Amino acid sequence: MSTLVCVKRVVDSSGQVVLTEDGQAVDGRYAGFTMSVHEECAVEIAVRTGDATVMTLGDTDAVEQLRAALAVGCTAATHVVADQQAFGPADVAREIAAVVRDQGHDLVLLGNDASDTGDFQVGIRLAYELGWPVVNGVTEVSVDDGVVTARGAGPGGVETYRLPLPAVVTVLEGGVEPRYPTVPGRMRAKKVAIDEREPTSQPQGPGRVRLLLRPPVPSSVQVLGKGAEAAPAVVDLFEQLGVISR
Amino acid sequence: MILVLVETDLAGTVAEVSREALTFGRSLAEAGGDVPLDAVVVGEPAPDVVEQLGAFGVRDVHALTGAAFDGYAGAAWAAGVLHVRAGTGAVVVMAAGTPRGNEVMAHTAARADVPMAANVLSFSGLAPFTVTRQVVGGSALEEMRLTQRPVVFTVAGHAVDARPAGQPGTANVVLERPEIAAADLVARVVSTEDPEPDLSGSLRSAKVVVGAGRGAGSADGFADLLELTELLGASLGVSRVVTSLGWRPHHEQVGQTGSRISPDLYVPCGISGAIQHWAGCSSAKTILAINTDAEAPMVTRATYAVIGDLHEVVPAINAEIKRRRAHGAGA
Ligand SMILES: Cc1cc2nc3c(=O)[nH]c(=O)nc-3n(C[C@H](O)[C@H](O)[C@H](O)COP(=O)(O)OP(=O)(O)OC[C@H]3O[C@@H](n4cnc5c(N)ncnc54)[C@H](O)[C@@H]3O)c2cc1C
Ligand SMILES: Nc1ncnc2c1ncn2[C@@H]1O[C@H](COP(=O)(O)O)[C@@H](O)[C@H]1O
Numbered sequence: 001m002s003t004l005v006c007v008k009r010v011v012d013s014s015g016q017v018v019l020t021e022d023g024q025a026v027d028g029r030y031a032g033f034t035m036s037v038h039e040e041c042a043v044e045i046a047v048r049t050g051d052a053t054v055m056t057l058g059d060t061d062a063v064e065q066l067r068a069a070l071a072v073g074c075t076a077a078t079h080v081v082a083d084q085q086a087f088g089p090a091d092v093a094r095e096i097a098a099v100v101r102d103q104g105h106d107l108v109l110l111g112n113d114a115s116d117t118g119d120f121q122v123g124i125r126l127a128y129e130l131g132w133p134v135v136n137g138v139t140e141v142s143v144d145d146g147v148v149t150a151r152g153a154g155p156g157g158v159e160t161y162r163l164p165l166p167a168v169v170t171v172l173e174g175g176v177e178p179r180y181p182t183v184p185g186r187m188r189a190k191k192v193a194i195d196e197r198e199p200t201s202q203p204q205g206p207g208r209v210r211l212l213l214r215p216p217v218p219s220s221v222q223v224l225g226k227g228a229e230a231a232p233a234v235v236d237l238f239e240q241l242g243v244i245s246r
Numbered sequence: 247m248i249l250v251l252v253e254t255d256l257a258g259t260v261a262e263v264s265r266e267a268l269t270f271g272r273s274l275a276e277a278g279g280d281v282p283l284d285a286v287v288v289g290e291p292a293p294d295v296v297e298q299l300g301a302f303g304v305r306d307v308h309a310l311t312g313a314a315f316d317g318y319a320g321a322a323w324a325a326g327v328l329h330v331r332a333g334t335g336a337v338v339v340m341a342a343g344t345p346r347g348n349e350v351m352a353h354t355a356a357r358a359d360v361p362m363a364a365n366v367l368s369f370s371g372l373a374p375f376t377v378t379r380q381v382v383g384g385s386a387l388e389e390m391r392l393t394q395r396p397v398v399f400t401v402a403g404h405a406v407d408a409r410p411a412g413q414p415g416t417a418n419v420v421l422e423r424p425e426i427a428a429a430d431l432v433a434r435v436v437s438t439e440d441p442e443p444d445l446s447g448s449l450r451s452a453k454v455v456v457g458a459g460r461g462a463g464s465a466d467g468f469a470d471l472l473e474l475t476e477l478l479g480a481s482l483g484v485s486r487v488v489t490s491l492g493w494r495p496h497h498e499q500v501g502q503t504g505s506r507i508s509p510d511l512y513v514p515c516g517i518s519g520a521i522q523h524w525a526g527c528s529s530a531k532t533i534l535a536i537n538t539d540a541e542a543p544m545v546t547r548a549t550y551a552v553i554g555d556l557h558e559v560v561p562a563i564n565a566e567i568k569r570r571r572a573h574g575a576g577a
Binding site (some may be wrong): 011013017019026088089090113115116117118119120121124125127128131133134135136137153154155156157158159160161162163164167172173174206207208209210211212213214217219220221222223224225226227228229230231232234235237238241243244 | 253255256318320321344345346348349352353355356357361362363364365376378380381382383385386387388389390391392393400429432433434435436437438439440453454477478480490491492496510511521532534535540545546547548549550551552553554555558559561562563565566567570
């Protein structure tokens with residue numbers, strides 16, 4: 001059985017977000033780059049299923065995310081070298097499908113949503129490109145004898161899906177703990193030859209007009225104190241607000 | 247015509263986020279020259295649901311029925327939505343930005359071969375159809391153009407307030423029995439484990455809410471927070487990180503994909519205040535943030551703050567409350 005896991009190079013948005021001058025992308029020069037947590041979990045699941053290839057569509061620097069996945073146990077990597085900003089979710093899905101067809105995987109894992117564009121759809125579009133079933137937003141995935149069992153939280157409790165391969169599954173964080181790369185893992189990752197390819201067709205684009213930042217909200221916070229010493233002031237406030245009786 | 251996929255909650259009422267999506271859909275319908283607003287529901291709707299939909303200005307409620315809709319399958323739901331779209335000629339197909347909503351709309355858009363915009367906050371133009379949506383975890387917005395028909399999108403939770411129509415109408419139920427291909431039922435929920443009891447009602451109506459985020463540290467890090475909750479006669483509300491990591495149940499989640507709270511006092515402890523969390527707590531009258539980081543958005547937006555480790559601050563507050571109580575009782 002062969003698994004493909006799809007990761008995307010995204011700007012680390014845990015700090016302050018800055019846009020590029022043309023307003024078309026988030027500027028990662030200061031914040032650095034990463035992959036989404038959902039994808040880290042997808043990589044972990046992929047590695048556990050056995051033979052896992054990692055792929056990305058992105059510029060030459062996206063090789064960093066491929067190496068990160070190789071370092072934790074993926075055994076091969078494919079890089080569709082392209083300007084990510086010009087590719088909408090349907091374009092990306094088409095390119096991933098081309099990789100799947102050429103390489104013959106039976107399970108494709110993706111994140112539920114990318115942490116930058118948050119389109120919530122590449123996995124589903126990929127499934128339609130391939131004519132495969134897709135399970136979305138699950139946290140646990142196991143494969144046994146050609147059958148995928150996937151579990152995740154639904155509105156009415158934990159839901160289980162069971163379906164035969166081939167299949168597309170999109171993953172949410174929370175079900176598995178992504179492993180850390182070991183030093184030998186990193187060394188091995190450096191030696192893997194990455195299969196580079198070009199996109200198969202012209203992208204239609206994401207329909208983006210521009211990105212905008214929210215205006216900063218002026219702060220009028222009143223700091224009651226630092227640490228445990230603030231407790232009396234806090235309880236005074238509770239009394240003043242009438243949420244606690246004397 | 248505008249078609250909204252409506253989700254009902256476990257109690258059989260229209261989910262708040264679906265009422266928000268209907269409100270959004272209605273403003274779109276009005277901007278488009280009072281075009282009709284229809285809803286799609288899965289299963290035969292309870293009379294209550296039909297009445298609520300009428301109050302929100304829905305004309306026809308298309309109910310997807312048949313064995314194909316017994317267990318959830320995203321592809322089958324989307325096939326049902328497109329069946330209704332074919333019958334009604336809807337130009338806009340939309341849903342709330344819930345996991346189900348985003349999933350079914352993505353299927354719908356893929357099948358119709360049109361773009362989809364997830365987590366839309368507002369629309370700014372009809373021709374070309376332009377929306378603003380949340381990206382980068384809510385830190386940025388994207389203006390996006392949707393030029394193909396049908397326009398498909400989801401509305402970010404709590405981006406608009408749910409408002410019934412000025413003149414409530416009576417919605418008409420249309421039973422739909424689309425044929426669903428076997429291929430659309432391969433990825434289908436085969437079993438659902440006991441639902442967690444839904445206790446979110448008491449959180450939504452609580453006068454005081456104690457909040458807990460990643461700063462709690464682990465599933466075992468809640469003892470002091472629960473004691474404070476108890477001492478204040480409050481409810482506990484948590485961030486998505488806390489529910490994703492399985493530290494606390496989902497019904498305690500506050501935010502865009504959780505409950506919206508409007509207490510007199512919210513005490514978020516170890517919560518950074520990401521926009522999706524803020525969406526659920528912005529109507530709190532007073533916010534007292536407890537956080538190690540004086541620059542955290544939750545702190546800068548709060549009314550009051552204590553800068554410090556919640557594992558030191560919260561026990562000290564608890565002790566102070568108990569001390570004053572004992573003192574008061576003795577006096
Ligand atoms: C589509 C979408 C929907 C979402 N919906 C929701 C939602 O409904 N609700 C929601 O909450 N989030 C939601 N999120 C996630 C949201 O973006 C944030 O990731 C999440 O709210 C962060 O949770 P947090 O504040 O607990 O964790 P973090 O962002 O990691 O923040 C932890 C905070 O705790 C502080 N801290 C750490 N240790 C301590 C300590 N010992 N004492 C005191 N303070 C400490 C830190 O300074 C920091 O401010 C959604 C995201 C997306 C993309
Ligand atoms: N450029 C890309 N290269 C590889 N995988 C991608 C790319 N863009 C999106 N994906 C995958 O699709 C998932 C969902 O993305 P999205 O639909 O854009 O929110 C991501 O979590 C990734 O796993």
